[in-house]
Amino acid sequence: MDREKILKALIDWNFWYKEQFTGYPRNYSKQVLDIMKSGFVADVIGVKRSGKSTIFNQVISHLIKEEKISPFLTLLINFEDSRFAEIDNADKLFSLLHIYREETGINGKPYIFLDEVQKVKGWEGFVRSLIDRKEAYVAVSGSTSIINKGKVREVLAGRHISVEVLPLSFSEYLEFKGVQIGREMDLLAREEEIKKLFLEFLKFGGFPAVVNSKIKDKILLNLYDDIITKDVITQCKIRQEVKLRELSLFYVSNVGNRISFRKISRSLNIPLSTVERFTSCLLDSMLIYFVPPLSPSLKEMVKGEKKVYSVDQGLSNVVGYKLNESLGSLLENAVYLELRRRYGGDSIFYYHGKNEVDFIIKINNEVRYAYQVTFTLNDEREIKGLKELEKKAGKKRVEKFIITFDDEEKEIDEIRVMKAWKWMIHFISESL
Structure with a gap:
């Protein structure tokens, strides 16, 4: 191991001698720190460039500035840096930890952050050793959900708690734009500006690097290719790259639609088993999500057609093929992501x-809760679906909502019509 090269890389990434980029505060940092202090591993998962590294920096900055711990009691290793390429197994992680302890002379329990840890074989054993012996507080991150599946889940059983990081919510988006909304009067005073920003949010999404950029399209296209190349093709060792890209493009272009693997197999001329394998890899990269049908039968839920959504509506808008811009589909995708933040994907x-x-x-x-999403309320589809569901639910009370872009807020037969841009910044209570 090249000790000097490793040390230089550590100096570059850590707060030991200089400030690091911390960006705009996000609520995830408190969640991560609370988990670490509770003695669990915080495994932070999220699609590439959703802000995981910056969140780690926010946690470290808080520890140093607010809790007054020594910068040398924090250690961040970003495995996307090629200088750490030789740290490719657990034994070498232990060697690196020895170098860190020896060079810093720390006396205490350090906070250790392993960024993009999936690149290190057997990392979960290293982390378990630290947690079991109470030698460190630990957080790990990954751009693929495999860091909390399979063998990892077995090795770290009962020792880890996941935090899913998504691109910016609309509330966070406004903060990035410098728009502060503290009360409803602020909302009314800046209503036209906020609606204009919401349209921009629908079209270009919430990846932090995109928000204030003048080359939004180029960044999104580059990001998409980066995800496909590194987190899907390379991670899954896929040889049929063209077919994988066709399938991925199909998914991000069809957000909000029901999908069938058999139909996809026929239309794209890809074997069914290949569609299933490629889809699993795309799901692991967190580029797409599936929503299952509600059914009392587990078998029907597993086998039924699922609806597909993208991790970012802007990504789908810029990358996906389309004859006309579908703001309704983009709005539905944005609502899905907001519901995922509030309630979790499951x-x-x-x-x-x-x-x-x-x-x-x-x-x-x-x-x-039941939600219909439509850009403009102009037919009975939304109401009929909610009424049918209510009959299926029987005596159980289901709170029903129709989310539109900017229709008049009102109540129709105990169904609340709500403006999406207000609902997303929590200015409307969901309690009837």
Whole structure:
């Protein structure tokens, strides 16, 4: 191991001798620190460039500035830096830790952050050793969800808690734009500006690097290619690159639509087993998400057609193929991501009977909320689906909502019509 090269890389990434970029504060940093201090591993997962590294820097900055710990009691290793390429297994991680302890002379329990840790084989054993012996507080991050699946889950069973990082919410987007909304009067005073920014948010999404850029399209295209190349093709060792790219483009171009692997296999001329394998890799990269149908039968939920959504509506808008810009689909994708932030992906379903309901939220195994999404309320589809679902629910009370871009806020037969741009910045209570 090249000791000098490693030390220089550590100096470049850590707060030991200089400030590091911390960006705009995000709530994730408190979650990560709380988990670490509780003695668990915080495994931070999220698509590439969603802000995981910056969140680690925010945690470290807080520890140094607010809790007054020595900068040398924090250690961040970013495995995307080629200088760490030789740290490719757990034994070498232990060697690096020895170098860190020896050179810094630390006396205390350090906070250790391993960024893009999936590049190191056997890292989970290294982390378990530190946690079991209470030698360090630990957080890890990865751009693929495999860092909390399979063998990792077995090795770290009962020792880790996941934090999913998504691109910016609309509330965060406004903060990045310098728009502060503290009360409803602020909202009314800047309504036209906020609606204009919301349209921009729908079209270009919430990746931090995109928000204030003048080359949004180019950044999104480059980011998409980076995800496909590094986190899908390389990670999954895919040889049929062209077919993989065709499948990925199909998904990001069809957000909000129901999909069938068999139909995709026929239309794209890709074997069914290959569609299933490639799809699994795309899901692991967190580029796309699936929403299952709501059904009392687990078998039907697993085998039923799922609806597909993108990790960022801007990515779908810029990358996906389309004849006309579909603001309705982009709005539906944005609402899905907001629901995922609020309730978690495992709580979200859709309903399909004679009519359809875009999103169903289950809490403690009970249907609690139902959402229809439409850019403009101009037909009865939204109401019919919600009414049908209500009959299926029987005596159970389901709170029902129609989310539109800017329709008049009102109530129709106990269904609340809500403006998306207000709902997303939490200026409307969801309690009837």
